[in-house]
Amino acid sequence: MIENLDPKQAWALLQDNPSAVLIDVRTAIEHSFVGHPPKAIHVAWKEFPGMQLNTAFVEQVQQQVADKSAPVLLLCRSGQRSVDAAKALETNGYQHLINILEGFEGPLDENKHRNTVGGWRFHDLPWQQS
Template sequence: MIEQIDPAAAWQFMLNHPEHVLLDVRDPIEFAMIGHPPEAKNVPWKFAPGWRINPDFLEGVKQLVPDVATPVLLLCRSGQRSQEAAEQLAAAGYLKLYNICEGFEGPLDDDRHRSSRGGWRFRGLPWEQN
């Protein structure tokens, strides 16, 4: 089962469960240039610009999280790619999956901008850029 969790609840979960892994599934350029939560691990689900699925995604996660009982929180830009990635992990037997439903940047606003209506950054949670 994949639990939907908002960014603030995800942050609280991370503080309360040190055994967790925060998996950022965005393209490496997004991860580095737009920013990411501290200690997030980047294993892309899809690669820009064509948004092709990463054929090595599952193997990358298995190397990072060998125990399928480890809580894994998944994050992308808005919650869509992370949901898809979580579904792949659930099918592979991972048991404790949490999709951060607003993502890092949140949904588009009326002007087609992000980070103004939701998301990790909008909620004022810790983040950094490379």
Template structure:
């Protein structure tokens, strides 16, 4: 699995038109916290049980159409997207990228996000539903 910073991921998406950006966060996070405009939402896990989505790989496969299509995965901090990326690689996807620091970034010393790194911290485009 390859890793990209949010800025590297944004640049890659600009230069690779067939790349697919997948937001693996919960539905609540995707809609209410915000997401990159081009992101497609396929949750890795979601409430109320927070179990891993048993259809994750097949849902991504439907969106991608080809296991060779570049896939960039984004979550809150890069942890869930890393697990989701590993599942896709195990399923035979060959170009999978994890976006480190995710959408909201790492926790700071006060346990707040969006202050150290991440998609929003880096000033990259995002929107709320």
């Protein structure tokens, strides 16, 4: 089963559970230039050009997170790629998967802008840029 937590709940879980791991599934460009939570492990679900599926995604996560019972939190821009990535990990035996609702930038507002109505940055959680 894949759990859903909002960004503040996800941050609290990461603080309270030292075995929890945060995987940022966005593209390398998003991770570096838009920003990411501290200590987030970057493993792209899809990558430029063309947003091609990373066929080595599960293998790359397994290299970072060997313990399939550890809490694995997944973060993308708005919460969709992370769900797909979580499903792939669930199929491969990961047992405690958590999708971070709203993602890093949150949904679009009425002006088609992000970071104004939800998301990791909107909630003033720690983040950094490369």
